[in-house]
Amino acid sequence: MISALSILLLASSAAGRDITFPPVAGYQAPMHVAGHESIDITGAKFAGLTTFANLPYVHCLGESSSEKYDIAILGAPFDTGVTARPGARFGPNGIRAGSRRIHPDSAWSIYNGKNVFKEWATIVDCGDAPLTVLDNTVALKQLDVAHKIISGRATNSTDYAVPRLVTLGGDHTTTLSALRSTFKHWGAVSVIHFDSHIDTWDPEVLGGGVSHYAGVNHGTFLHIAHEEGLIRNTSIHAGIRAPVINKKHDLRNDRKCGFEIITARDIDRLTPQGVIEKLKRRVAGTKVYISVDIDVLDPAYAPATGTAEVGGWTTRELLTILDGLSGLDVIGGDVVEVAPIYDNAGEPTTLAASEVVMSLLQLMVDQPVKAEQD
Numbered sequence: 001m002i003s004a005l006s007i008l009l010l011a012s013s014a015a016g017r018d019i020t021f022p023p024v025a026g027y028q029a030p031m032h033v034a035g036h037e038s039i040d041i042t043g044a045k046f047a048g049l050t051t052f053a054n055l056p057y058v059h060c061l062g063e064s065s066s067e068k069y070d071i072a073i074l075g076a077p078f079d080t081g082v083t084a085r086p087g088a089r090f091g092p093n094g095i096r097a098g099s100r101r102i103h104p105d106s107a108w109s110i111y112n113g114k115n116v117f118k119e120w121a122t123i124v125d126c127g128d129a130p131l132t133v134l135d136n137t138v139a140l141k142q143l144d145v146a147h148k149i150i151s152g153r154a155t156n157s158t159d160y161a162v163p164r165l166v167t168l169g170g171d172h173t174t175t176l177s178a179l180r181s182t183f184k185h186w187g188a189v190s191v192i193h194f195d196s197h198i199d200t201w202d203p204e205v206l207g208g209g210v211s212h213y214a215g216v217n218h219g220t221f222l223h224i225a226h227e228e229g230l231i232r233n234t235s236i237h238a239g240i241r242a243p244v245i246n247k248k249h250d251l252r253n254d255r256k257c258g259f260e261i262i263t264a265r266d267i268d269r270l271t272p273q274g275v276i277e278k279l280k281r282r283v284a285g286t287k288v289y290i291s292v293d294i295d296v297l298d299p300a301y302a303p304a305t306g307t308a309e310v311g312g313w314t315t316r317e318l319l320t321i322l323d324g325l326s327g328l329d330v331i332g333g334d335v336v337e338v339a340p341i342y343d344n345a346g347e348p349t350t351l352a353a354s355e356v357v358m359s360l361l362q363l364m365v366d367q368p369v370k371a372e373q374d
C-alpha cells in the first residue's frame with residue numbers, strides 16, 4: 001500500500017514539469033534550376049533498386065556496355081548442384097539485401113580507417129548471370145561465358161588491366177566457373193577455401209556413381225578444378241569439420257588435389273592469428289583465390305545454408321581471419337551457399353555474407369595485381 005501511494009505522489013509531483021517540443025520545421029525541397037522541386041538522394045540507403053552496398057549497377061553483360069570498372073560483383077543464381085537443402089539461387093539477392101545498410105559514402109571501417117569504395121578502384125555491381133535452372137551443364141557454361149565477358153572488359157585503372165570479380169553464389173559448383181576464368185588471366189592459383197566440407201570429393205565417390213552429369217556438383221568442384229589444372233598444390237582449407245565419406249581415399253585424394261587442412265577446432269589451439277599465419281605461409285608467393293562457403297560459420301551465425309554443420313567459427317573470427325590476409329595477391333573471390341529461405345528474421349546469414357564480401361573487396365583493393373599480359 002505504501003509503495004502504491006508513493007508512486008501516486010511521485011506521479012502527481014512529476015506533473016509540474018512541462019515537456020514541450022520545438023515547432024516542427026517545414027521540409028523545404030531543394031529547387032531545381034528550372035524552378036522545379038528536386039530530391040537529394042545522396043547517401044540514401046533504402047531508395048531505388050537494391051545493389052550490393054548501394055553500388056552503381058552496370059549492365060556488364062550487355063553488348064553495348066562501355067563502363068569501366070576494376071572490381072565487379074556478379075551474382076550466380078544456381079543451386080541445382082547441392083546435395084542437401086536447395087535455395088542458394090536466391091543467395092545473390094539475399095546478400096544484396098543484407099548489404100543495404102552499407103553505402104559507399106559512409107563505409108569507413110572502424111578497424112582500419114579505410115573506405116574500400118573511396119580508394120583507387122572503381123567497384124560496380126553487374127547484377128546476376130542469366131543461368132537456366134533446368135540444365136546444370138548449360139547453366140555452368142552460361143556462367144563460364146559471363147565470367148569471361150565481365151573479366152574481359154576494360155578497367156578504369158591504367159596500371160591493372162584485368163578486372164577482378166567477387167561472385168555471390170549460388171551453390172559452390174559456381175566456383176568452378178570463376179576458377180576457369182581466373183586461370184585464363186592469372187594462370188593456376190592457390191585456393192584458400194573456407195568451408196566445413198573439403199569439396200574435393202572424387203566424382204566417383206560423390207554423385208558420379210549415378211551419372212557423369214551428377215558428378216559435377218558442389219562437393220566435387222575442387223577435384224574437377226584440380227583435374228583441369230586450374231589450381232596449385234599450395235591450396236588450403238579452413239574451418240573443416242564435416243565427416244568424409246571414404247576414410248582413406250577422400251583425404252588422400254584431398255592432398256592430391258593440392259590441399260592442406262585447418263579444421264574448425266584448430267582455431268582453439270592456433271588462435272585466429274595463428275590461422276592467419278598458417279594460411280599466409282601456405283600460399284606465399286602465389287596468386288590466390290578466396291572462396292568462402294558461408295557454412296564455415298556455425299549455424300548459430302549462419303543458419304541459411306545448404307549443408308549446415310555445427311561446431312563452426314563465429315562471424316567475428318571469420319572476419320578477423322579474412323582481414324588478416326591483407327597483402328596477399330587476391331585475384332578473385334566468392335561467398336557461396338547462402339540460401340536465404342533458412343535465415344531467421346534477424347537475417348544473420350545474409351548480413352554475415354555481405355561483410356565477407358566487404359572483406360574480400362578490401363583485400364583486392366589493398367593489393368592490386370598485375371595480370372600476365374600487363
Ligand SMILES: [Mn+2]
Nearest residue numbers: 196197293295
Ligand atoms: Mn560446405
